[in-house]
Amino acid sequence: MVDPANFDMHISVINEYFKVIDTSVLLNSKKECEPRCLVTFDDGWRDNYEYAYPILMKHNCPAIVFIPLDYISTKQTFWQEKLGYLIWHASKLDSKESRALLNKYGIDEKCKIEGYKKQSEIINYVRSLKTRTYEQLEEITQDFLEVVDYGDGSHVDKHMTWDQMRELEQDGIEIGSHACSHKILTELAREEVIAELAKSKASIEKNVQTVVKSIAYPNGDYSDVIGDVARSEGYKYGFGTEFGHVEESNNRYNLKRININDTVADSKPTFLATIIGIF
Numbered sequence: 331m332v333d334p335a336n337f338d339m340h341i342s343v344i345n346e347y348f349k350v351i352d353t354s355v356l357l358n359s360k361k362e363c364e365p366r367c368l369v370t371f372d373d374g375w376r377d378n379y380e381y382a383y384p385i386l387m388k389h390n391c392p393a394i395v396f397i398p399l400d401y402i403s404t405k406q407t408f409w410q411e412k413l414g415y416l417i418w419h420a421s422k423l424d425s426k427e428s429r430a431l432l433n434k435y436g437i438d439e440k441c442k443i444e445g446y447k448k449q450s451e452i453i454n455y456v457r458s459l460k461t462r463t464y465e466q467l468e469e470i471t472q473d474f475l476e477v478v479d480y481g482d483g484s485h486v487d488k489h490m491t492w493d494q495m496r497e498l499e500q501d502g503i504e505i506g507s508h509a510c511s512h513k514i515l516t517e518l519a520r521e522e523v524i525a526e527l528a529k530s531k532a533s534i535e536k537n538v539q540t541v542v543k544s545i546a547y548p549n550g551d552y553s554d555v556i557g558d559v560a561r562s563e564g565y566k567y568g569f570g571t572e573f574g575h576v577e578e579s580n581n582r583y584n585l586k587r588i589n590i591n592d593t594v595a596d597s598k599p600t601f602l603a604t605i606i607g608i609f
Contacts, residue, residue, distance in 0.1 A: 332592055334381040340590065341389045343598055344369070344605075352392040352504055353543050353567055357578055367605070368576075369393040370569060370587060372508060372546050374402060374495075376488040383498060395498060396508040396546035396569070399530045401489040408512055409467050411487050414456045416474035417441070418449070427477050435470065460549065464513065492537050499538050506544040507531055507565070516551040523556055527563045543567060557583035575607065 348367035371378050374397035420428040421441035432438040440451040499505050507530040515523050531542045543566040550571025560568045560583050567582050574586030595601040
Protein backbone atom coordinates (compact mmCIF):
# COMPACT_ATOMS: atom_id res chain seq x y z
CA MET A 331 0.00 0.00 0.00
CA VAL A 332 1.19 3.51 -0.79
CA ASP A 333 -0.01 6.73 0.82
CA PRO A 334 -1.31 9.18 -1.83
CA ALA A 335 1.22 11.84 -0.80
CA ASN A 336 4.05 9.36 -1.20
CA PHE A 337 2.63 8.23 -4.54
CA ASP A 338 2.62 11.82 -5.75
CA MET A 339 6.31 12.02 -4.78
CA HIS A 340 7.03 8.72 -6.56
CA ILE A 341 5.52 9.89 -9.84
CA SER A 342 7.34 13.22 -9.59
CA VAL A 343 10.65 11.39 -9.10
CA ILE A 344 9.94 9.00 -11.98
CA ASN A 345 9.20 11.90 -14.30
CA GLU A 346 12.41 13.59 -13.21
CA TYR A 347 14.76 10.66 -13.74
CA PHE A 348 13.01 8.40 -16.26
CA LYS A 349 11.11 8.47 -19.52
CA VAL A 350 7.70 7.11 -18.59
CA ILE A 351 6.35 4.84 -21.33
CA ASP A 352 3.41 2.63 -22.22
CA THR A 353 3.44 -0.84 -23.76
CA SER A 354 3.51 0.48 -27.32
CA VAL A 355 7.26 1.10 -26.91
CA LEU A 356 8.06 -1.33 -24.10
CA LEU A 357 10.34 -3.70 -25.98
CA ASN A 358 10.96 -1.94 -29.26
CA SER A 359 14.27 -2.38 -31.03
CA LYS A 360 15.22 1.31 -30.86
CA LYS A 361 18.20 1.78 -28.58
CA GLU A 362 17.81 4.57 -26.06
CA CYS A 363 20.24 5.82 -23.44
CA GLU A 364 17.51 7.38 -21.31
CA PRO A 365 16.23 5.00 -18.60
CA ARG A 366 12.57 4.12 -19.06
CA CYS A 367 9.82 3.25 -16.61
CA LEU A 368 6.40 1.65 -16.95
CA VAL A 369 3.92 2.18 -14.09
CA THR A 370 1.58 -0.75 -13.34
CA PHE A 371 -1.21 -1.49 -10.84
CA ASP A 372 -2.61 -4.93 -10.05
CA ASP A 373 -6.09 -5.92 -8.84
CA GLY A 374 -8.21 -3.00 -10.05
CA TRP A 375 -8.87 -1.58 -6.59
CA ARG A 376 -11.22 1.40 -6.33
CA ASP A 377 -8.44 3.48 -4.76
CA ASN A 378 -6.56 3.27 -8.09
CA TYR A 379 -9.37 5.44 -9.46
CA GLU A 380 -9.92 7.61 -6.39
CA TYR A 381 -6.29 8.42 -5.51
CA ALA A 382 -3.80 7.23 -8.13
CA TYR A 383 -5.70 8.37 -11.21
CA PRO A 384 -5.80 12.11 -10.32
CA ILE A 385 -2.08 12.05 -9.49
CA LEU A 386 -1.25 10.32 -12.77
CA MET A 387 -3.24 12.98 -14.63
CA LYS A 388 -1.53 15.77 -12.66
CA HIS A 389 1.86 14.51 -13.85
CA ASN A 390 0.67 13.47 -17.34
CA CYS A 391 1.90 9.96 -16.56
CA PRO A 392 0.72 6.85 -18.47
CA ALA A 393 0.13 3.58 -16.63
CA ILE A 394 -1.51 0.15 -16.83
CA VAL A 395 -4.23 -1.08 -14.47
CA PHE A 396 -4.67 -4.87 -14.47
CA ILE A 397 -8.19 -5.92 -13.53
CA PRO A 398 -9.69 -9.24 -12.31
CA LEU A 399 -12.83 -9.59 -14.41
CA ASP A 400 -15.09 -11.40 -11.93
CA TYR A 401 -14.78 -8.63 -9.34
CA ILE A 402 -15.44 -5.56 -11.48
CA SER A 403 -18.66 -3.66 -10.67
CA THR A 404 -19.48 -6.15 -7.90
CA LYS A 405 -19.33 -6.22 -4.09
CA GLN A 406 -17.07 -9.27 -4.20
CA THR A 407 -13.51 -9.07 -2.96
CA PHE A 408 -10.52 -11.41 -2.86
CA TRP A 409 -10.49 -14.17 -0.26
CA GLN A 410 -7.45 -12.52 1.39
CA GLU A 411 -9.30 -9.28 2.10
CA LYS A 412 -12.44 -11.09 3.19
CA LEU A 413 -10.65 -13.45 5.55
CA GLY A 414 -8.47 -10.67 6.94
CA TYR A 415 -11.59 -8.67 7.75
CA LEU A 416 -13.21 -11.67 9.44
CA ILE A 417 -10.16 -12.48 11.57
CA TRP A 418 -9.74 -8.84 12.62
CA HIS A 419 -13.35 -8.57 13.76
CA ALA A 420 -13.30 -11.99 15.40
CA SER A 421 -10.36 -10.78 17.50
CA LYS A 422 -12.42 -7.79 18.67
CA LEU A 423 -15.45 -9.82 19.72
CA ASP A 424 -13.77 -11.41 22.75
CA SER A 425 -16.45 -14.10 22.95
CA LYS A 426 -16.05 -17.77 23.83
CA GLU A 427 -16.73 -18.71 20.19
CA SER A 428 -14.26 -16.21 18.72
CA ARG A 429 -11.50 -17.16 21.18
CA ALA A 430 -11.98 -20.85 20.37
CA LEU A 431 -11.84 -20.16 16.64
CA LEU A 432 -8.67 -18.06 16.85
CA ASN A 433 -7.11 -20.79 18.98
CA LYS A 434 -8.14 -23.46 16.46
CA TYR A 435 -6.11 -21.72 13.76
CA GLY A 436 -3.19 -20.86 16.02
CA ILE A 437 -3.55 -17.10 15.84
CA ASP A 438 -5.02 -16.33 19.26
CA GLU A 439 -1.74 -14.92 20.61
CA LYS A 440 -1.18 -12.81 17.49
CA CYS A 441 -4.63 -11.31 17.92
CA LYS A 442 -3.93 -10.19 21.49
CA ILE A 443 -1.49 -7.60 20.16
CA GLU A 444 -2.87 -4.09 19.77
CA GLY A 445 -2.78 -1.60 16.92
CA TYR A 446 -0.79 -1.71 13.71
CA LYS A 447 1.34 -4.70 14.78
CA LYS A 448 -1.79 -6.82 15.17
CA GLN A 449 -2.96 -5.79 11.72
CA SER A 450 0.46 -6.73 10.33
CA GLU A 451 0.36 -10.13 12.05
CA ILE A 452 -3.09 -10.88 10.60
CA ILE A 453 -1.95 -9.85 7.11
CA ASN A 454 1.11 -12.11 7.37
CA TYR A 455 -1.03 -15.00 8.59
CA VAL A 456 -3.47 -14.63 5.69
CA ARG A 457 -0.56 -14.49 3.23
CA SER A 458 0.78 -17.74 4.70
CA LEU A 459 -2.44 -19.47 3.61
CA LYS A 460 -1.73 -19.00 -0.11
CA THR A 461 -0.44 -22.57 -0.29
CA ARG A 462 -3.82 -23.95 0.85
CA THR A 463 -6.33 -25.30 -1.65
CA TYR A 464 -9.37 -23.18 -2.48
CA GLU A 465 -11.54 -25.78 -0.72
CA GLN A 466 -9.47 -25.38 2.46
CA LEU A 467 -9.65 -21.60 2.24
CA GLU A 468 -13.42 -21.74 1.84
CA GLU A 469 -13.67 -23.97 4.93
CA ILE A 470 -11.64 -21.50 7.01
CA THR A 471 -13.71 -18.59 5.74
CA GLN A 472 -16.97 -20.37 6.55
CA ASP A 473 -15.73 -21.04 10.09
CA PHE A 474 -15.24 -17.33 10.66
CA LEU A 475 -18.53 -16.42 8.97
CA GLU A 476 -20.29 -18.43 11.68
CA VAL A 477 -18.84 -16.05 14.27
CA VAL A 478 -18.55 -12.69 12.48
CA ASP A 479 -21.36 -10.82 10.72
CA TYR A 480 -19.95 -10.02 7.28
CA GLY A 481 -23.12 -8.42 5.90
CA ASP A 482 -23.20 -7.84 2.15
CA GLY A 483 -19.47 -7.19 1.92
CA SER A 484 -19.91 -3.58 0.82
CA HIS A 485 -17.71 -2.33 3.69
CA VAL A 486 -14.61 -4.23 2.54
CA ASP A 487 -12.11 -2.94 -0.04
CA LYS A 488 -13.84 -2.43 -3.38
CA HIS A 489 -12.84 -2.90 -6.99
CA MET A 490 -13.49 -0.42 -9.78
CA THR A 491 -16.59 -0.22 -11.94
CA TRP A 492 -16.78 -0.42 -15.72
CA ASP A 493 -17.62 3.29 -15.91
CA GLN A 494 -14.50 4.15 -13.94
CA MET A 495 -12.33 2.00 -16.18
CA ARG A 496 -13.77 3.56 -19.31
CA GLU A 497 -12.85 6.96 -17.88
CA LEU A 498 -9.30 5.79 -17.17
CA GLU A 499 -8.92 4.41 -20.67
CA GLN A 500 -10.18 7.61 -22.26
CA ASP A 501 -7.48 9.51 -20.38
CA GLY A 502 -4.69 7.25 -21.60
CA ILE A 503 -4.51 4.71 -18.78
CA GLU A 504 -4.20 1.25 -20.32
CA ILE A 505 -6.51 -1.48 -19.03
CA GLY A 506 -4.94 -4.92 -18.84
CA SER A 507 -6.08 -8.36 -17.73
CA HIS A 508 -5.57 -9.90 -14.30
CA ALA A 509 -7.48 -13.00 -15.42
CA CYS A 510 -11.05 -13.61 -14.17
CA SER A 511 -11.23 -15.37 -10.81
CA HIS A 512 -7.83 -14.26 -9.47
CA LYS A 513 -6.97 -17.91 -8.89
CA ILE A 514 -3.30 -18.81 -9.21
CA LEU A 515 -3.00 -19.89 -12.82
CA THR A 516 -0.23 -22.44 -12.26
CA GLU A 517 -2.69 -24.45 -10.15
CA LEU A 518 -5.26 -24.69 -12.95
CA ALA A 519 -5.54 -27.09 -15.88
CA ARG A 520 -4.58 -25.71 -19.29
CA GLU A 521 -8.23 -25.57 -20.36
CA GLU A 522 -9.07 -23.46 -17.30
CA VAL A 523 -6.16 -21.10 -18.01
CA ILE A 524 -7.39 -20.68 -21.59
CA ALA A 525 -10.88 -19.85 -20.31
CA GLU A 526 -9.55 -17.34 -17.76
CA LEU A 527 -7.36 -15.48 -20.26
CA ALA A 528 -9.76 -15.59 -23.21
CA LYS A 529 -12.86 -14.48 -21.27
CA SER A 530 -11.03 -11.69 -19.47
CA LYS A 531 -9.56 -10.25 -22.67
CA ALA A 532 -12.81 -10.44 -24.61
CA SER A 533 -14.93 -8.92 -21.82
CA ILE A 534 -12.60 -6.00 -21.18
CA GLU A 535 -12.39 -5.25 -24.88
CA LYS A 536 -16.18 -5.32 -25.16
CA ASN A 537 -16.89 -3.22 -22.06
CA VAL A 538 -14.09 -0.68 -22.36
CA GLN A 539 -13.84 -0.60 -26.16
CA THR A 540 -10.09 -1.06 -26.15
CA VAL A 541 -7.48 -3.61 -27.22
CA VAL A 542 -6.09 -5.60 -24.28
CA LYS A 543 -2.38 -6.11 -24.90
CA SER A 544 -1.10 -7.18 -21.49
CA ILE A 545 -1.81 -9.49 -18.59
CA ALA A 546 -0.45 -9.57 -15.04
CA TYR A 547 -0.60 -13.07 -13.56
CA PRO A 548 -2.39 -13.40 -10.19
CA ASN A 549 0.23 -13.67 -7.45
CA GLY A 550 2.85 -13.45 -10.22
CA ASP A 551 2.91 -17.23 -10.68
CA TYR A 552 4.09 -18.18 -14.18
CA SER A 553 4.91 -21.25 -16.26
CA ASP A 554 5.74 -21.85 -19.91
CA VAL A 555 2.23 -23.26 -20.38
CA ILE A 556 0.72 -19.98 -19.17
CA GLY A 557 3.04 -18.01 -21.45
CA ASP A 558 2.00 -20.14 -24.43
CA VAL A 559 -1.67 -19.60 -23.65
CA ALA A 560 -1.18 -15.84 -23.26
CA ARG A 561 0.55 -15.71 -26.65
CA SER A 562 -2.11 -17.81 -28.39
CA GLU A 563 -4.92 -15.70 -26.92
CA GLY A 564 -3.44 -12.54 -28.41
CA TYR A 565 -1.66 -10.94 -25.48
CA LYS A 566 1.57 -9.11 -26.34
CA TYR A 567 3.06 -8.98 -22.84
CA GLY A 568 2.79 -10.85 -19.55
CA PHE A 569 3.92 -9.51 -16.17
CA GLY A 570 4.97 -11.47 -13.11
CA THR A 571 6.10 -10.22 -9.70
CA GLU A 572 9.75 -11.28 -9.74
CA PHE A 573 11.89 -8.31 -8.73
CA GLY A 574 14.06 -6.84 -11.45
CA HIS A 575 14.50 -4.68 -14.52
CA VAL A 576 13.40 -5.47 -18.06
CA GLU A 577 15.85 -6.06 -20.90
CA GLU A 578 14.99 -6.30 -24.59
CA SER A 579 16.10 -9.95 -24.61
CA ASN A 580 13.73 -10.93 -21.78
CA ASN A 581 10.79 -13.30 -22.20
CA ARG A 582 8.02 -10.83 -22.96
CA TYR A 583 5.48 -13.15 -21.29
CA ASN A 584 7.25 -13.14 -17.92
CA LEU A 585 8.47 -9.59 -17.40
CA LYS A 586 9.94 -8.56 -14.06
CA ARG A 587 8.68 -5.66 -11.99
CA ILE A 588 9.56 -3.74 -8.82
CA ASN A 589 6.95 -3.77 -6.07
CA ILE A 590 6.59 -0.45 -4.30
CA ASN A 591 5.07 0.17 -0.88
CA ASP A 592 5.52 2.70 1.91
CA THR A 593 7.87 0.47 3.91
CA VAL A 594 10.55 0.68 1.20
CA ALA A 595 9.72 3.95 -0.51
CA ASP A 596 8.64 6.63 1.96
CA SER A 597 11.33 9.10 0.87
CA LYS A 598 12.95 10.16 -2.39
CA PRO A 599 16.33 8.47 -1.64
CA THR A 600 14.79 5.13 -0.59
CA PHE A 601 12.39 5.17 -3.53
CA LEU A 602 15.20 5.80 -6.02
CA ALA A 603 17.39 3.17 -4.36
CA THR A 604 14.54 0.64 -4.60
CA ILE A 605 13.77 1.14 -8.28
CA ILE A 606 17.44 1.30 -9.24
CA GLY A 607 17.97 -1.98 -7.43
CA ILE A 608 20.28 -0.95 -4.56
CA PHE A 609 17.79 -2.27 -1.99
